[in-house]
Amino acid sequence: MLKHAVNRSLIHELRTVFQPAPITRLPIQRTFRIPRKDPDLLTLNPGKKSFTMHFDGDKLPLHSEALQILNVNSVDEAARYLLLLGESCEIFISPDYRKANPEVYAEAKMLSYPPFRKEPPFDIETAAGLMKKLPFDLKSLMKSPLALMPEDRLPRLIEKKFVHKKNESNVLISEVFASGQLLYFNMFNDTEELTFDHTSDHVQGMLMLEALRQAAVATAHILGLPFKGGLALLNYDTNFFHYLESDTPIILRSYSGFTADETSEDKDASIYIQVMQWGKVCADAILKAYAFMSDKKYDQQKERIEKISSRSKMQFKAKVIKTLAAGAAV
16 A cells, blocks of 8 residues: 555545436436446456556456556555546456455446646655556557657657757757656657767666756646746656666656646746666656746846855865964964
8 A cells, every 4th residue: 555645635536426317207206326437447348548457356357458457455546546647547347356345346436537637646756656566558658659669760859948958969858748647758868968988788877867857857847837947956866777778769757746837936846757668667766856937036046056155165265274274383
């Protein structure tokens, strides 16, 4: 079970309410309460959607076509994945499991696909916990412009303004593909900004770090950060799991709890990104920043930082002079 706090009202939105349909009553006619339900969410024939969720203890059909299986241990966890993935997922409950767990089936039957919302449903820690269990979305990405295999054609670069570059040759991510609350990019490994003194059959770590930074900045802009605004990086926590092959397409999968519009105030922005190749996670990162909605506020912050830095330099210089003087007197 996930330990992260989740806004219960968000999950409550996915549970449909039983409401009587308006009818004209005739003598001895009964009123039946008919629930609203989405026939695509609960399925006995898994494989139509990108992701198939099923509960601990249940078994998929022997000849199931479902390839991207997501095991969940509660209806609440299934509801969280619905908020994250939207209509790219389905829930499978076998007839035997329904009989043995009628309360689980009753709860799951009341879930529905989430309505469109601009505000992201989770904080970054909750989303990261969900995404670490999430398989590679092969089914959706094969229908996208993104490259997955060495022979695939690479998509276009994202516009340079999304990653704060002056030269297009230094852009390291592609145009975005979105599915549910997740954003996907291809990562490129050619840039004029970084050069290395030896060739390698894998992608250099410094190059990947720059691509992750660009993906984080692009994610913030896609979610509403004005182009006249900026991000001040506060923390960059990265984990490496596998080498990245330089001759195979790389996928970046991104989520952010940040959103903004023209009326937003300056605020925190956190982005979680997974680096994926051959369907597995090779690295991940959480970038935490402070988002400034205008260049004026960003410049004001730079001035404050420069003043603090200047005072620190003066204090250090004074200590050096004092230490030299004390040494000369000995």
